[in-house]
Each structure stands twice: as C-alpha cells, then as structure tokens.
Amino acid sequence: MQILYVSTSCSQRLANKLFEETHRDPGFQIVKFTRLLLEGFCHNSACVESLCGISARTKRFFWKEPNEVINNVKYQYIPFVNLIFIRQLCVQIGAFFKTTSWIFRTRKHAQNRIIIHDVLANSACSGSKLAADIWNVPTCALVTDMPGLSAIEKAQNKKGYYNHFLHTRTKQILRRINSYSSYILLTEQMNSVINTNHRPYVVMEGLVDTSAQLAQSTIAKTFPRVILYAGALVEQYGVKAMVDAVLQSSHTDIELHLYGDDKDSGFANYIRSCAARDKRIVYKGVAKNEDIVKAEQSASLLVNPRFTNQEITKYSFPSKNMEYMVSGTPLLTTCLPGIPEEYNDYVYLFDNETTEGYAKKIDEIMNLSPEDLQCKGKAAKEFVLKEKNHIKQAQKIITMLKTIVHDK
Numbered sequence: 001m002q003i004l005y006v007s008t009s010c011s012q013r014l015a016n017k018l019f020e021e022t023h024r025d026p027g028f029q030i031v032k033f034t035r036l037l038l039e040g041f042c043h044n045s046a047c048v049e050s051l052c053g054i055s056a057r058t059k060r061f062f063w064k065e066p067n068e069v070i071n072n073v074k075y076q077y078i079p080f081v082n083l084i085f086i087r088q089l090c091v092q093i094g095a096f097f098k099t100t101s102w103i104f105r106t107r108k109h110a111q112n113r114i115i116i117h118d119v120l121a122n123s124a125c126s127g128s129k130l131a132a133d134i135w136n137v138p139t140c141a142l143v144t145d146m147p148g149l150s151a152i153e154k155a156q157n158k159k160g161y162y163n164h165f166l167h168t169r170t171k172q173i174l175r176r177i178n179s180y181s182s183y184i185l186l187t188e189q190m191n192s193v194i195n196t197n198h199r200p201y202v203v204m205e206g207l208v209d210t211s212a213q214l215a216q217s218t219i220a221k222t223f224p225r226v227i228l229y230a231g232a233l234v235e236q237y238g239v240k241a242m243v244d245a246v247l248q249s250s251h252t253d254i255e256l257h258l259y260g261d262d263k264d265s266g267f268a269n270y271i272r273s274c275a276a277r278d279k280r281i282v283y284k285g286v287a288k289n290e291d292i293v294k295a296e297q298s299a300s301l302l303v304n305p306r307f308t309n310q311e312i313t314k315y316s317f318p319s320k321n322m323e324y325m326v327s328g329t330p331l332l333t334t335c336l337p338g339i340p341e342e343y344n345d346y347v348y349l350f351d352n353e354t355t356e357g358y359a360k361k362i363d364e365i366m367n368l369s370p371e372d373l374q375c376k377g378k379a380a381k382e383f384v385l386k387e388k389n390h391i392k393q394a395q396k397i398i399t400m401l402k403t404i405v406h407d408k
Contacts, residue, residue, distance in 0.1 A: 040394025053091035053124035095127030238305030245358030
C-alpha cells in the first residue's frame, strides 16, 4: 500500500534541531506519535511518505529543509516565508503541489494508495485535500483532538485577530472533516460527532514502541522518591491541583518533577513560586523526549491529573499515558471517559478530583513498597507492549484502509 501522510509533524532529528534553535517544545509528543505510526505502517509492508507543514516556531525568515529518509519513511518539508498568514498560504499551496506530485508518482498503484490527513494541520491538509479531490484519490482523516475544544487554546486567552484566526481555522476543519472516505479516531465517543456520514472508521487510542521492551524501569528505593508529570503545564489539566496536593502531602520524602511548556499561559510562574518555597516541587521545563523517557523510567510514580469534567476528555486519549505505561513505572491518573475500561486494571486511579483527593491518593501510593510499585508498572508495560504496540496498531488501521481503496 502507498500512503501519503500529511501533518505538522517532522522527523525526530528535525524536532531536536528546532528545539536547539528556539528552546521551545516543537511538539515532541506529536512527533513521537507520528513516527511510531509511520514506522508501524512500514513494518506492515506499506510505502510511506510524510508531508510536513511544520507548526513549530522558528526564527528563520525563509524556512526550508531538505527531504530525508529515516527508517524507511520519506519526510518532505514544505518551505514557507515566515510571516503571519503568508506562512499558512505557502504551506497550503506547497501541500497542493507536493500532493499532486505524489499522486502522479504513484499512479501505477492507483488501486492501492491513500492519503491520510492529521486534520488539525489545517493549512497543509486543505491544500492536500483539494489535490486529492481533483484526482479522485481516497482520503482518511486522523482525528487526535476535537477541533475547537483544546484546553491549551483556551488557556492562551488571546484576543483580537488571534481568536478570529482560531475560530476561522476551526470552522474550516469542521467543514472539511465530513468529506473523508474513512477515519482514524482516538476514542469511540468521537465517532458520533466526527463521522456523521457513517463512513468506515477504526479506534486507535495510542501506540507504543516495541523496542521499549529492552528498557528496564528501576523504581527508586532511595529518597526522595520522584513523582513525575510531563505535558502541557496548564491549570485546566489539573496541574495546579497536583502541585498543591504535593504541598499538602504528609510525605516529606517526595519530589514532584514537572516537565513541559505552559503554552504562554503564565502558569509556569506559579510553579516557580512554589518551587522557591518548597523543595518538593521541581520545575524541569522543556526537555527532549528521550531525556523525559529516561526520567520516567527512574521515577517512582507518574501522574496525569487531568480533570474529567471537561467536554474534551470524552474525545481524547492522552499520548503521555501510553508513554507512561510502557516505561514500566506505575501510572496514577484520573478516570478519563475516553480511556477504555481495559486500562483500569493496570493503573492507579484518583478517587476524588480535588487537591485534597489528590493529596490523599499520593500519600496512599507512597506508602506502598517499591516492590508493589514495580509489579504494577511491569503489568502495565506488558499489557501495552502486547496489545498496543505500533506494529499491531498500524496493522489494524491498514486492514480498514484496504477496504476503502479497493472499493474506490
């Protein structure tokens, strides 16, 4: 099968380069998710090209990167002039012509090819979708988040043209989303909202790297024990409640390590102020994914305190939960409605989504032995490696895609 994958995600090499240039998170989680998915397709005998219109910030006025091939995936990058609105237009036009080029290059495989769009990459997908429609090539929408419901967008609380831009972008995505041949969704709840025309779909809540079985978690028996959070540092994700819970905890021999970007919300200032007065709060800032993975493997407990009362939680499966589980370190999380019940046996769950409830649960788990924690983490790792590895998840998607291209 010939697959063209259109998104804002670049290779791991380029993500690291962008991080060194800007010292901002270029979307490491998205890059990792995309890399595993594309390599999973390759393991299932697909020929994969990735077309990227990067969304990461860059200081370069004219952005251009050479194409590259990594682990059998060909990455193509759309150049652009780095000016507001001009950048989006460049990406849209570039995606149209590069998609058209791919269509002509793969015309011998017309009955066995498909274009997959990460629909949140609005500029690149709009240009690519136009080319696909003109040449009657089937398309599949990958929906990793519900357009317009992002807590990060709300946390930014920007005014004027920026809000207008987000509103316009959301309308464009929603208008285009009904025109796809098939869908890859992160939760079952998405289907009734996204797939209104009842087209073929598959639920793929996440995936892990099979090579992670080689790494071993080492639950620390020394003190202080580390509780780790890695992700967006915004209050809406329960991060403030988690920080306050550690401050209230009766355990003085623990540290909460926080990795991530506050997405310009200013919340990092609160974390810094807490760290200044209590050594149990440690702000790590933005780090490369490989460094975070090593930290996860040596921590005692990983946390996802995201509140479940937000509408968006029905339509999301946090990718960090998969990364947490495959690390071998136990995960403490809220019972998010978008996460299937089959996961609950392999994680610890918060009973009460308040600061007091978080503090009580942390104290309860920190009273367990390192051996108990190791056992819980090992069971979670074995589960996701067996059932949710990137080769098996990609195979499930390809099985669905083959029914689309053969019916076209």
